[in-house]
Amino acid sequence: MNIGKSVVIKGELNGSEDLTIEGYVEGTIQLKEHVLTIGPNGRIKAQVYAKSVIVLGEVTGNVTATDKVDIRDNGSVDGDIVSPRVAIAEGAHFRGAVDMQRKGGATTPAAKTDGKSASTPAAAPAAQAAGTPQRVGA
């Protein structure tokens, strides 16, 4: 599943499949047992919970992964990371704390945002287009 460059989502994003984000997401992202990829054009301002998170774009917010967080070259994370494995490439940007203890996990966040809720298979109805037609799946 892809969220394209022109898509803006504000709210809670839940899913049960791997997801690639090239657009803008603000709020909370939860992908239990699945991989979240923030593409080179992706911009995230959210609390992120997933099995694995691969960052090629920009993330502002805390990232919790039960398996691995991988910040690739030119990827950027401003926020705290909780994950048993963390890889940060040369050329990546990171500012925050890293906790690799196994006490963390992709748990349900304690506080919900006040935005709309959207699960990935039906993300389009909750997505708010940013001036251009929204498109989920590319």
Added chain:
Amino acid sequence: MGLLDRLAPRKSDPDGSIQSSSGLADDPVFATKALRKFLSCLTSRESPALLDLGPVVGSNVSFFGEQLGCKIFVEDIFADLDRHVREGKSDAFPAFLGKRFPQEPGSVDGILCWDLIDYLDRPSAQALATQLMRVLRPDGALLAFFGAAQARLTTYTKFIVADETNLRHRAYPAARGHQAILPNRDIIRLFPELRVSDSFLLQNNLREILFRKTT
């Protein structure tokens, strides 16, 4: 078995550097005497909190996070300094440092200062030292490097942990180079709440000083 025991020692060149046999062959490797002692300070605590003032280095995060179980705070002060210099706001840097660290007083077990102080003017160095003393817990450790007079660098250095006794040095561009090269007595005066636990002068003229906070 320590990390050192799992890695065969390598022969040093006359300048103290060691040829790396890994894919990072371009980075010279230098011996470090103080890192092992710093690590032993950290590992005496369960889940130690480590404050790293240098640029983020993925392998260091793995080393301290996975192998030593540290919680790591990455606060790249070199990037902050670069930004202030480029924007012509160097005079504001001491005040910036005074508000830079969100950590609670006494909440950090170890600080990797690297050679940051060499690049700071005196007011900035003092402002930084005040904050580091604030966040360091009693008996916590601070590791800092200081250059020698004849080696005024115009680049920053990423210090990449190869093992407990070796660091890779990777140079990268700096907006400004070394400022004052501080004599030992001035370094000690910067940190009145700390005591010098160990001090080493290496073959490459780098001074390594391990401080402990007095209890």
